[in-house]
Amino acid sequence: MPSARRGSATRGREGPKPKALAYTSAAMLSYPKPRFPLHLVAMARTRSFYADLSPDTAVVAAGRPEWEQGEPVNPPVLFSSTFISRGVPGEGEATYARYDNPSNHPTEEVIGLLEGAPNDAVLFASGMAAIDATFSLIPPGGRLVMPSHAYNGTGALARLLASQGRIRLSTLQIDHTSDVVAALAGGEGCAPAARLWIETPSNPLLEIADGPALVEAAHAVGAVVAVDNTIATPLGQRPLDWGADLVVHSASKCLGGHSDLILGAVVPVSKEHDQLLRDFRRIHGASPSAFDGFLLLRGLRTLALRTERANASASILARRLESHPAVEQVIHPSLASHPGNAIAKTQMTGFGSIISIRLAGGAKAADAVAAQTRSWAPATSLGGVESMLERRRRWPGEFSDVPEDLIRLSVGIENVDDLWEDLAQALTRAEDH
Numbered sequence: 001m002p003s004a005r006r007g008s009a010t011r012g013r014e015g016p017k018p019k020a021l022a023y024t025s026a027a028m029l030s031y032p033k034p035r036f037p038l039h040l041v042a043m044a045r046t047r048s049f050y051a052d053l054s055p056d057t058a059v060v061a062a063g064r065p066e067w068e069q070g071e072p073v074n075p076p077v078l079f080s081s082t083f084i085s086r087g088v089p090g091e092g093e094a095t096y097a098r099y100d101n102p103s104n105h106p107t108e109e110v111i112g113l114l115e116g117a118p119n120d121a122v123l124f125a126s127g128m129a130a131i132d133a134t135f136s137l138i139p140p141g142g143r144l145v146m147p148s149h150a151y152n153g154t155g156a157l158a159r160l161l162a163s164q165g166r167i168r169l170s171t172l173q174i175d176h177t178s179d180v181v182a183a184l185a186g187g188e189g190c191a192p193a194a195r196l197w198i199e200t201p202s203n204p205l206l207e208i209a210d211g212p213a214l215v216e217a218a219h220a221v222g223a224v225v226a227v228d229n230t231i232a233t234p235l236g237q238r239p240l241d242w243g244a245d246l247v248v249h250s251a252s253k254c255l256g257g258h259s260d261l262i263l264g265a266v267v268p269v270s271k272e273h274d275q276l277l278r279d280f281r282r283i284h285g286a287s288p289s290a291f292d293g294f295l296l297l298r299g300l301r302t303l304a305l306r307t308e309r310a311n312a313s314a315s316i317l318a319r320r321l322e323s324h325p326a327v328e329q330v331i332h333p334s335l336a337s338h339p340g341n342a343i344a345k346t347q348m349t350g351f352g353s354i355i356s357i358r359l360a361g362g363a364k365a366a367d368a369v370a371a372q373t374r375s376w377a378p379a380t381s382l383g384g385v386e387s388m389l390e391r392r393r394r395w396p397g398e399f400s401d402v403p404e405d406l407i408r409l410s411v412g413i414e415n416v417d418d419l420w421e422d423l424a425q426a427l428t429r430a431e432d433h
């Protein structure tokens with residue numbers, strides 16, 4: 001039995017109370033009293049400090065403590081679920097990590113800054129939790145207009161809310177601008193939309209919505225616009241520049257970039273939305289952990305390098321894939337053959353690292369490709385440093401108009417020729433299936 005337990009069992013019955021340990025030794029007193037680290041996560045710099053910096057500098061510079069002698073270059077990670085708090089907590093005081101986790105403030109600052117927002121991002125425990133929070137802002141019975149094939153989880157959530165009578169739902173091709181504009185306006189017993197959801201490029205068909213035109217049409221009927229910017233990243237497009245009200249991310253993808261975390265973020269423009277999102281997070285318990293917030297911040301520091309490399313490789317691979325005999329269609333916004341190429345050129349500064357291909361040999365050939373690669377991990381998800389691929393319709397929940405033979409490729413940061421050789425041999429071998 002450990003001695004500490006023996007001691008506590010006998011204490012009070014025999015012998016004197018053990019002496020308190022002498023923590024206040026002379027050696028310890030010679031150090032300056034450490035300052036409570038919360039000031040290191042409370043960013044003192046204002047947005048104007050970063051205003052003239054390019055995003056690839058800001059993503060490295062922001063979310064750091066003030067440069068004080070002897071202070072750390074990186075913000076601390078605070079592994080504490082609760083904080084000392086007596087009496088009625090003051091405004092902004094740290095109390096309990098589900099209510100608000102100060103450890104994640106630097107990460108929230110960086111994402112808000114990258115999106116060009118006046119507010120910090122609000123971090124959530126997953127991309128879906130972030131999407132759920134933005135859907136909660138739709139007034140009861142309000143109509144949501146959204147892509148007929150956005151990320152399938154977003155579609156499933158919207159259908160669930162509609163089946164419960166919480167919202168009304170109109171789904172349509174997000175790249176058919178005039179149809180979306182008409183749907184927003186409503187008419188004949190159909191009220192104007194309360195919310196427009198844009199996903200561009202969409203996952204996995206990579207459709208390109210005309211962002212500025214749709215935002216204008218939505219605002220004209222009083223709808224709030226939210227844009228899922230997961231695939232493009234804030235370095236590839238900035239929906240708030242089009243006038244959008246909310247930007248959403250699955251930070252599990254490109255922002256984190258290492259396939260080692262699940263997080264989401266919403267970047268609100270208005271203070272009102274900011275408060276409602278934080279209230280939702282607190283009440284529903286969709287709060288992210290300090291460790292995931294730290295991993296995300298660490299991943300964000302290399303976002304510019306990673307996206308530059310992955311986007312460039314994706315454009316090269318898309319062109320090479322166009323001439324592979326096993327491939328029937330290549331979908332990437334960089335290609336002249338992509339119907340959204342002209343719009344993408346006007347609203348994107350990077351075409352993204354995701355490519356979708358359709359195989360001449362059908363679903364069987366697509367499955368065979370996924371079984372014969374060594375550089376492309378056969379796994380779901382996207383935006384990591386490691387390249388991945390999957391046949392999307394292997395998921396029963398995927399939209400039925402995503403073709404059975406479609407493979408989604410997420411291009412990582414490996415050598416592009418290695419990636420090509422591996423993919424080309426797998427495609428050639430799959431032709432025999």
Ligand SMILES: Cc1ncc(COP(=O)(O)O)c(C=O)c1O
Nearest residue numbers: 126127128151203230250252263
């Ligand atoms: C475009 C898009 N949005 C949202 C999500 C949901 O994110 P998460 O898996 O972090 O909940 C995903 C996930 O694949 C996605 O691809």
